[in-house]
Amino acid sequence: MGIGPALTDEEADQLADVAAELHPAFTGASDAVAMLNKCLIRHAAVPNLHGDPPVLAFHRPGADRVDAWAADAATALAMVIGVGQGVRLRSCDASGCDLVFFDVTRNASRRFCGVSCQNRAKASAYRARRRA
Structure with missing residues (x-):
C-alpha cells in the first residue's frame, strides 16, 4: 500500500476501535480468539498476492486503509496464536x-x-x- 496521505480523523477513530478490539489478544482474555475471528471476518481478511512486484497481503485488493490495516493486524495476531506463541503477546x-x-x-x-x-x-x- 505504501505511504499515502495522512489518516483522516474518522479513519484514526476507526483504527482506535480496531486496536481496542484486538487488545484482548495481548492479555490472554478467554474470549480473545472469538473476538479475533470476528475481526478477521468483518474486515474480510483473505490471503492474496497483489501489486507489482506481488506482495502477500491479508486484505482484499482495493480495501480501504482501515479494513486493510485491521485485516493484516488481525491475521498477524491469529498466526502468532495459531503457532502456539500466544503466550508471548503481552500487555x-x-x-x-x-x-x-x-x-x-x-x-x-x-x-x-x-x-x-x-x-x-x-x-x-x-x-x-x-x-x-
Whole structure:
C-alpha cells in the first residue's frame, strides 16, 4: 500500500476501535480468539498476492486503509496464536501504560513494554519499600 496521505480523523477513530478490539489478544482474555475471528471476518481478511512486484497481503485488493490495516493486524495476531506463541503477546505491567508487545525473551518473562516503564515501576516499588 505504501505511504499515502495522512489518516483522516474518522479513519484514526476507526483504527482506535480496531486496536481496542484486538487488545484482548495481548492479555490472554478467554474470549480473545472469538473476538479475533470476528475481526478477521468483518474486515474480510483473505490471503492474496497483489501489486507489482506481488506482495502477500491479508486484505482484499482495493480495501480501504482501515479494513486493510485491521485485516493484516488481525491475521498477524491469529498466526502468532495459531503457532502456539500466544503466550508471548503481552500487555505492559506498568501502572498507567496500555502498550502491548511481543515478548522475544528466551523464557517469555518480559513484563514491560520498554526500559522507561520498567525503570518507573522499579523506582516506584523501591520508594514504596522505603516508606514501609
